[in-house]
Amino acid sequence: MSKLIYDPYLFQQIFQTLDREKIPYVIAHGYDHFPEEITSDVDVIVTPEGLYRLPEILSSLGLTQWIQHEATAHFFILTASPQNGKIPFLQFDVSSDFRRDGLILLTAEEFFSGRKRFKDAFWVPSADVEFAYYLSKKIGKQILTQEHAARLKRLFHKAPEQCVAWIERFFPLEWRDVIILASSSGNWSGLDLSVVKEEMIGYLSSKEKWRTRQYRWFEQTRRLKRVIKPTGLFVQVIGLDGSGKTTLIQKLAEDLRGLFRKTACFHFRPEVIWRSRISSNEDIQNPHGKECRSVVPSVFKVFALTGDWIAGYWSKIYLSKVQSTFVLYDRSFVDLLVDPKRYRYGGPMGLARWLARFIPKPDLFLFLDLPAEVAHARKPEIPLEEARILRQRYLELARALPNAYVLDASLSPADVADAAEEVIISFLKERTARRLGLT
Incomplete structure (x- = not known):
């Protein structure tokens, strides 16, 4: 068993500090049992300005590792002093937008639109924005379990009209009814996610070809930096x-x-x-x-x-x-x-x-x-x-x-x-x- 243990207190310190420093943010998903139960990395969206300020803020909270894994996505790992034979830590995956294959699917401003406090402890996105993020992320990874499908269904029925609008934005006309039915029913069993991803990325790429080329340039630069500084x-x-x-x-x-x-x-x-x-x-x-x-x-x-x-x-x-x-x-x-x-x-x-x-x-x-x-x-x-x-x-x-x-x-x-x-x-x-x- 790892000596590293996810720490609720460190979690609270981070988000209290972000609130105090007036840095807008949302925890994108998976927050239902936070901070009492944290089992993996915490996905967070901040503004580009907030992302720039974040390293200095986190340095006072035990910043230990930093891995830039996309042009606007940074993986921070924080550790605290050992306690009772364990090392408190937190994996903090921070982005200033949500991208897939070089395409900006959601901007920081869209994440913050309609955001709300959860347990009076931290900010989360509105139901439809979380739906859009969760749907595109799971299709992008081609992993959609029964648990994922159930969450998408719950989110869809909280704001059906807005969720339909997101589906219309992400998918070509001939796929929209299929995705709406799967999202509203929670039944994705008849769909090949690799085909669904191909349709989604192809549709979005046709509208933003210049962004894809720009992304590839930034990605090459990022990878070169990783080679120079592994x-x-x-x-x-x-x-x-x-x-x-x-x-x-x-x-x-x-x-x-x-x-x-x-x-x-x-x-x-x-x-x-x-x-x-x-x-x-x-x-x-x-x-x-x-x-x-x-x-x-x-x-x-x-x-x-x-x-x-x-x-x-x-x-x-x-x-x-x-x-x-x-x-x-x-x-x-x-x-x-x-x-x-x-x-x-x-x-x-x-x-x-x-x-x-x-x-x-x-x-x-x-x-x-x-x-x-x-x-x-x-x-x-x-x-x-x-x-x-x-x-x-x-x-x-x-x-x-x-x-x-x-x-x-x-x-x-x-x-x-x-x-x-x-x-x-x-x-x-x-x-x-x-x-x-x-x-």
Whole structure:
């Protein structure tokens, strides 16, 4: 279970602040049980001016992640200080209009027309505007369940004339009666949503061709920005055998998955040039069980590892970061610099250190440090004296790396995870503030 938990208090803080700052907004849909029950991201519409001011306002409320996923749509994630082993957070999807395939289906002004207070706590759109938004969104995604159909039916019967007007705006003449019947009855079973979407987009596109071309230009610009400044995170976890690297990686992937689109975990190298023939279990159970290779094979191997890391970083890791993925590595090339015997490297260490300079570095190194005696007790395969030497090398490496954090691995796994998560969340907050020009 994720350590991140949707927080009603954080929800209330955000919308009280928007009201206080006089920024018009509506929660577009799914608000019936807010703020007591929040199970996913909150879809919000604000004015273009409000969207411009929003990052500065949210920065004081724990702004942690920012992902622009369309020209006028921004995904904000906020976190608060941990409470009772949980991290309060909120996913906040904010737009200044509603678009689908480059077409502006509803403007902010249309969302605000007839808006009303809900539970005297926040603003929601009128029934017909919510109907228009919900209908076009579900058809655009080609997902319309019985629950969705029932909600559309309820909204339709609250304002039937206005809902019919929206249907006439979105669909060609020959489809209007079909959509009106489905919306009013709640029965969509006979309709192919892919065809319905094609008809809707085709009809709207024929009226606003210039907007579609403009949208494509903005989309290319947005995607280029995401490539230059990816919103994912690349973390390498290093340390002695027995320090709890695997346990920590599993906890981080589970606890913080709500801060990213995806999560990916790997061991040692990307494996894009060749696949490893040695299982990770064999590597852990007997890390120093084989003799080092001679110089020539070692040199060949270290060049191959360097090539695999460089190629793998750009084709696998960086691409994952662009896709907002949390990438976690158990060990990496730097482990070879500390413990060449584990990788049977018998070549010159100067060469390995020189090649390491060409390998792109992660956003964060997390070094799990614990006394050699404790590590040896947990994993006795490595002699105690060797464990002491390796620990000292890891500490020297951590001091030399500007983005390395040393964590006390002698603590409980939960406490180690807490410390690591604090480092990661702080890094994300600082990066987001810097990219938004807030620092």
